[in-house]
Amino acid sequence: NRMALERMRTIDVVLFDKTGTLTKGEPAVTGVVAVDGVTTDELLALAAAVESDSEHPVARAIITAAQQTGYPAVAASGFESMTGRGVQATVNGTKAAVGGPALLAELGASEPAGITDTTTSRKERGASILHVIRNGAVIGAVALEDEVREESRQAIAALQNRGIKVAMITGDARQVATAVAAELHIDEVFAEVLPQDKDQKVAELQARGMKVAMVGDGVNDAPALARAEVGIAIGAGTDVAMESAGVVLAGNDPRAVLSMVDLSQASYRKMWQNLIWATGYNIISVPLAAGVLAFAGIVLSPAAGAVLMSLSTIVVALNAQLLRRLKLNPADVH
Structure with missing residues (x-):
């Protein structure tokens, strides 16, 4: 535009x-922590089942991690995406959900003390933490990092x-x-x-x-x-x-955003250069063609005026073409 x-x-x-x-935009699972009584493989399988119908990159990362454990896949039904909060589904007749802080707040759930130390250390290094919730209680968390x-x-x-x-x-x-x-x-x-x-x-x-x-x-x-x-x-x-x-x-x-800035600034400069040239040309040539200096013997003939008009158009067009010399390779930004 x-x-x-x-x-x-x-x-x-x-x-x-x-x-x-x-x-x-390609997150990968870098850590899994579960409450006592739930294995990490079981937790990943449950999370993968809930995420199975989602197309989000996070869902693909969790499903890939679950497949790598070799734990049997679990079927889910009633998938529902909760925009900005997470996803939920029914797994083996039990309501389960996977989501971030907004989902915990919405459900009024809290993180068990047993997994807090692990999730805190992961957050400090920049990992995203998704909690796995079953029957309204947090049973574990999955850490994902995006490079x-x-x-x-x-x-x-x-x-x-x-x-x-x-x-x-x-x-x-x-x-x-x-x-x-x-x-x-x-x-x-x-x-x-x-x-x-x-x-x-x-x-x-x-x-x-x-x-x-x-x-x-x-x-x-x-x-x-x-x-x-x-x-x-x-x-x-x-x-x-x-x-x-x-x-x-x-x-x-x-880095292409920098290329846009460069192109915008260069285009603006060309606009002013062409405007100044066209204005200057008209300020000088139009009065001459009108005979302002005829008393001094200086008259611009119609033929010469037509040539100068064409020349002005050519100069403006050629000046604009110099924009082609602008280097817009994102790798060259500085």
């Missing part, structure tokens, strides 16, 4: 969605070097978000944000007088992408996100 490209040069803050944008993209570090450092703030938004627990933000030196973090509230965080930044570029890839990011001054969809994201954004990146490299 032309206006999105023009606004990009004025952006004060870039708000990145965490999962799949700053991180690889930060190396490109994200470069993109954030380059943006900050240009005086642009960087913020991150995520539905993950605050400890997880804080750990990732500290690793990437992010200026501001919005954690434990429900999908329907993401656009409100964009509005909050705008209320402070900031112009916001939002970068996301999921269905849940669409309202925030639409609200921001510039919505940027990762090319590997969902169709809904791409429809809501003003700019779609062909790939999933966050």
